[in-house]
Amino acid sequence: MKKSYYVYEPGNIYRINKFLSTSNKELKDLGKAWLAISLAFGIVLGGLNIKFLTSFLIAAVAVGLGFLLHELSHKYFAQRYGYKAEFRSFDEMLFLAVIMSFFGFVFAAPGAVMIFSNVIDKRKNGIISVAGPLMNIFLALLCLGLLILINGFSGALDILNLGISGLLNAKIIYAILAIGFLVNSWLALFNMIPFWLFDGAKVFKWNKIIYFIVLIISLALVFLI
Numbered sequence: 272m273k274k275s276y277y278v279y280e281p282g283n284i285y286r287i288n289k290f291l292s293t294s295n296k297e298l299k300d301l302g303k304a305w306l307a308i309s310l311a312f313g314i315v316l317g318g319l320n321i322k323f324l325t326s327f328l329i330a331a332v333a334v335g336l337g338f339l340l341h342e343l344s345h346k347y348f349a350q351r352y353g354y355k356a357e358f359r360s361f362d363e364m365l366f367l368a369v370i371m372s373f374f375g376f377v378f379a380a381p382g383a384v385m386i387f388s389n390v391i392d393k394r395k396n397g398i399i400s401v402a403g404p405l406m407n408i409f410l411a412l413l414c415l416g417l418l419i420l421i422n423g424f425s426g427a428l429d430i431l432n433l434g435i436s437g438l439l440n441a442k443i444i445y446a447i448l449a450i451g452f453l454v455n456s457w458l459a460l461f462n463m464i465p466f467w468l469f470d471g472a473k474v475f476k477w478n479k480i481i482y483f484i485v486l487i488i489s490l491a492l493v494f495l496i
Contacts, residue, residue: 291350293357300360301339304381307365309335311372311379316450322439329443333451337410337458338381344402345384352395355387397477400470404459404485411455411492414448421445431496456492463489 286292309331317326342358349356360382368377386399418427421444430438430445431452438446463471463486475482 290353291347297357297359300382301358303362304358304360304365305331305335305339307360307369308338308379308381311368311377314369314372315375315377316435317439325443325446326439329439329446329450333414333447334454337407337451337455338379340406340410341403341458341462342382342384344406345399348395348399348402349384349386352392352399354391356384357387358382359385393477397474397481400473400477401481401485403470404462404474404489407455407459407462408485408488408492411452411459414452414455415492415496418445418448418452428496452492452496456489456496459485460489460493 283295284292285294309327312330312334313323313327316330317323339358346356346358361380364378364380365382368379368381371377391399415427418430421427422430430441430449433441433449438449441449462469463474463482465471465475465482471482471486474485
């Protein structure tokens with residue numbers, strides 16, 4: 272969701288290519304965040320009953336991937352530009368997300384990509400920031416496209432309008448694609464808020480045309496489909 276500054280404590284480093292790397296610490300934090308988000312949304316979607324395993328699987332794929340790929344998109348471009356950048360989980364917020372799920376809602380702030388630099392170029396910071404919402408838009412369109420491919424446009428709309436209970440009783444692939452579309456559309460829009468530490472604030476500061484293009488696409492996905 273946001274990029275911050277942090278003490279660099281990576282542990283063992285694993286280099287993926289000439290600029291992209293990860294570490295034991297990052298892999299551990301990614302695992303914690305994915306598990307907690309999947310658990311929290313699984314509880315909200317299906318409750319602690321016979322449908323929990325189904326809802327947990329749906330949440331792990333449709334919701335967990337949306338959050339984590341958003342953050343990893345920030346990381347990719349940050350490291351592409353030569354910055355030290357790794358994902359760090361917010362353990363207190365993960366715990367809170369799970370606790371809140373028992374009350375029927377989730378405030379999800381699983382963590383963020385930390386950029387270990389005191390100065391970031393405005394253009395590079397804007398590109399790093401917009402990468403997350405663009406990933407969510409891509410995932411939303413991918414889910415929608417697959418739904419349309421399988422069921423046709425009208426059939427896809429019918430599935431999207433089933434509601435949570437209806438989706439949990441539908442084929443699991445339909446539930447994953449429908450919830451994946453809905454969650455990623457909202458994540459893209461939410462992160463384009465142009466204030467505070469949101470991605471939108473950095474994108475707006477860098478390039479207002481790109482900001483409004485991404486914002487309009489996000490609004491269309493949320494409110495017009």
